Amino acid sequence: MASVTLKDVVKVYEGGVKVVDGFNLEIADREFVVLVGPSGCGKSTTLRMIAGLEELSSGTIKIGDRVVNDVPPKDRDIAMVFQSYALYPHMTVYENMVFALKLRGLDAAVIHEKAMRAAKILGIEGLLDRKPKALSGGQRQRVAVGRAIVREPKCFLFDEPLSNLDAKLRVQMRAEIKQLHMSLHATTVYVTHDQEEAMTLGDRVVVMKDGVIQQCDGALEIYHNPANRFVAGFLGSPPMNFFEGQLVREGDRLLFDEGTAKVSVPSWASAELAPRAGAAVVMGVRPEAMSDQASARFATAENAIPMRVTLIQPLGDKMDVVLATERHPHAVAHVDAHAGIRVGETLPVFIDTERVHFFAPGAVGERIATRRR
Amino acid sequence: MAAADSPFSSTFRQRPWSRAVVHVLLIVGSLVFVFPVLWMLSTSLKPIEQTLTPDPVWLPRPIEWRNYAATIEYIPFLRYALNTVFVCTLATIGTTLSSALVAFSFTRLEWPGRNLLFGLTLATMMVPFPVVMVPLYSVYRTLGWIGTLKPLWVPTFFGSAFSIFLLRQFFMRIPKSLPEAMTLDGASEFRIFWQMYLPLSKAPLVVVAFFQLMYSWNDLLGPLLFLTDQSTYTLTLGLQAYQSQEGGTQWHYLMAASVMTTLPIVVLFFIVQRALFQGMSSTQSFEG
Numbered sequence: 001m002a003s004v005t006l007k008d009v010v011k012v013y014e015g016g017v018k019v020v021d022g023f024n025l026e027i028a029d030r031e032f033v034v035l036v037g038p039s040g041c042g043k044s045t046t047l048r049m050i051a052g053l054e055e056l057s058s059g060t061i062k063i064g065d066r067v068v069n070d071v072p073p074k075d076r077d078i079a080m081v082f083q084s085y086a087l088y089p090h091m092t093v094y095e096n097m098v099f100a101l102k103l104r105g106l107d108a109a110v111i112h113e114k115a116m117r118a119a120k121i122l123g124i125e126g127l128l129d130r131k132p133k134a135l136s137g138g139q140r141q142r143v144a145v146g147r148a149i150v151r152e153p154k155c156f157l158f159d160e161p162l163s164n165l166d167a168k169l170r171v172q173m174r175a176e177i178k179q180l181h182m183s184l185h186a187t188t189v190y191v192t193h194d195q196e197e198a199m200t201l202g203d204r205v206v207v208m209k210d211g212v213i214q215q216c217d218g219a220l221e222i223y224h225n226p227a228n229r230f231v232a233g234f235l236g237s238p239p240m241n242f243f244e245g246q247l248v249r250e251g252d253r254l255l256f257d258e259g260t261a262k263v264s265v266p267s268w269a270s271a272e273l274a275p276r277a278g279a280a281v282v283m284g285v286r287p288e289a290m291s292d293q294a295s296a297r298f299a300t301a302e303n304a305i306p307m308r309v310t311l312i313q314p315l316g317d318k319m320d321v322v323l324a325t326e327r328h329p330h331a332v333a334h335v336d337a338h339a340g341i342r343v344g345e346t347l348p349v350f351i352d353t354e355r356v357h358f359f360a361p362g363a364v365g366e367r368i369a370t371r372r373r
Numbered sequence: 374m375a376a377a378d379s380p381f382s383s384t385f386r387q388r389p390w391s392r393a394v395v396h397v398l399l400i401v402g403s404l405v406f407v408f409p410v411l412w413m414l415s416t417s418l419k420p421i422e423q424t425l426t427p428d429p430v431w432l433p434r435p436i437e438w439r440n441y442a443a444t445i446e447y448i449p450f451l452r453y454a455l456n457t458v459f460v461c462t463l464a465t466i467g468t469t470l471s472s473a474l475v476a477f478s479f480t481r482l483e484w485p486g487r488n489l490l491f492g493l494t495l496a497t498m499m500v501p502f503p504v505v506m507v508p509l510y511s512v513y514r515t516l517g518w519i520g521t522l523k524p525l526w527v528p529t530f531f532g533s534a535f536s537i538f539l540l541r542q543f544f545m546r547i548p549k550s551l552p553e554a555m556t557l558d559g560a561s562e563f564r565i566f567w568q569m570y571l572p573l574s575k576a577p578l579v580v581v582a583f584f585q586l587m588y589s590w591n592d593l594l595g596p597l598l599f600l601t602d603q604s605t606y607t608l609t610l611g612l613q614a615y616q617s618q619e620g621g622t623q624w625h626y627l628m629a630a631s632v633m634t635t636l637p638i639v640v641l642f643f644i645v646q647r648a649l650f651q652g653m654s655s656t657q658s659f660e661g
Binding site: 051052053073074078079080082083084086087088089090099100103104147151 | 548550551553554555556557558559560564569572573659
């Protein structure tokens with residue numbers, strides 16, 4: 001096992017496109033780190049640079065204490081699981097799993113023992129004689145993981161390994177990968193565009209955009225204290241609602257003017273927000289911090305915004321209510337399911353000001369105030 | 374192909390008589406092509422006096438099976454056949470291996486000028502053989518290869534543009550993650566070529582091999598240009614020489630020799646037929 005250190009890593013493709021820009025990250029031994037971001041954010045490229053499938057334009061990558069910039073992939077002691085599984089179609093499951101070991105010239109008995117152990121861990125002993133074509137998506141996924149673990153590498157790299165599976169299998173495999181990590185304790189770098197996968201799997205989550213790390217922290221830490229508007233909008237489903245408005249002062253009170261209604265700024269945020277009175281800010285509210293119920297514990301007349309119901313999406317005990325104001329045509333509230341709301345009606349929506357976030361204007365506006373928890 | 378998949382199936386359903394029309398046309402067409410073959414078969418079994426008669430004889434009487442045995446004695450058939458098999462084997466191996474290797478390099482390896490050189494390779498397909506005939510002859514003469522079989526097989530070890538093109542198109546359909554996974558497993562580029570690209574490309578390799586085999590087997594111009602000694606003649610050239618020999622051609626022997634020349638290719642075609650069609654339609658998937 002080993003740590004992985006990336007220092008000032010830059011990747012520029014031919015034609016000058018910078019896909020990874022000044023990437024710094026220290027991954028501790030046995031840590032599970034997830035790189036997450038929208039497609040094209042450079043997360044896969046970063047992973048491929050760790051694997052040695054892409055060269056660095058500048059910077060250094062260390063695995064353990066060794067700088068591996070010029071070390072060929074096979075000598076980096078890593079194993080990678082691809083999105084497409086990349087199983088060798090003309091070889092059986094067993095041959096797929098032992099290919100790397102054979103190339104290393106290991107003793108046949110040792111190879112067999114390692115392969116059988118890995119097959120047992122993943123429950124694929126019954127599939128060893130089959131070709132990949134005869135396997136289901138989930139089985140292929142297991143074989144791909146099996147091929148990685150027989151090599152007992154210092155570090156596992158996963159490149160969106162679950163995105164070809166259906167939703168149910170994805171959740172199941174996610175749990176298996178997490179369990180596998182807990183039993184093998186291998187350093188793992190995992191790339192995904194799925195925020196839910198990132199949150200559930202990672203000891204630490206690295207949110208990327210345009211080749212730059214936006215935030216790197218524990219999943220809940222990022223969820224509750226997003227560094228900027230991009231991160232806030234990326235993690236969480238349905239995503240955080242953003243209301244673009246203005247800070248106004250009325251007497252000695254500081255208010256957030258949404259356009260149709262004003263919400264009083266909570267006392268914990270007034271210190272950071274007071275100097276910005278008169279300026280434009282963005283208020284971020286998670287769907288679960290909004291309620292249509294006057295009985296909600298945070299409901300007061302001072303934190304209500306009248307909104308029109310445009311759509312109701314029932315989810316069983318909860319429902320997502322899609323809402324609109326004059327200025328903001330799309331906001332979602334995640335509330336208890338009840339029959340009281342009808343599409344088309346306008347009602348006061350209460351905002352839990354203890355759980356709001358304030359950002360500077362713009363798509364990647366920096367956080368101005370968040371209540372730390 | 375089942376009638377249901379036929380491109381005509383909907384027409385057939387709407388206009389039942391059209392089926393008969395189509396079949397008559399197809400049968401007439403195939404008769405045109407099969408006629409010379411049947412005539413060759415028939416003649417090869419005739420006594421000499423029935424070969425050139427004013428009224429064509431279709432069914433020889435008696436059937437002279439021994440024409441075949443006599444042919445082998447009458448012309449050095451085995452010698453020619455051996456030469457042909459020698460050339461065909463080497464040329465087939467040569468073209469298949471070298472073209473695959475070059476196609477791999479054009480697909481998987483990154484090197485400066487790769488695309489330019491690929492374009493140049495394709496451009497050589499536009500140059501007709503008669504244009505290079507004379508320069509080639511003088512090259513081989515300088516090398517001292519005239520009168521040997523070398524000009525017929527050595528050049529195949531330097532790839533053929535069409536085969537390179539065909540294989541490259543197929544190789545490009547192999548997902549990049551497959552060779553990458555092998556790289557991570559510790560395989561060299563040559564091993565990736567040998568243990569992944571070749572086994573995955575059986576069908577197009579069969580196409581390339583079969584086309585080269587057929588070309589070398591049927592080639593008359595090459596042997597005619599470069600072979601001088603009768604002991605090195607291939608079948609096509611041997612039969613051609615035999616035809617004009619002694620004025621009066623022994624047609625029944627010539628046709629027997631022709632049948633024996635054609636048969637191996639026909640048999641081989643039926644053996645590799647499936648792989649051949651698969652290779653040309655390229656519907657293979659690399660799922661998994």
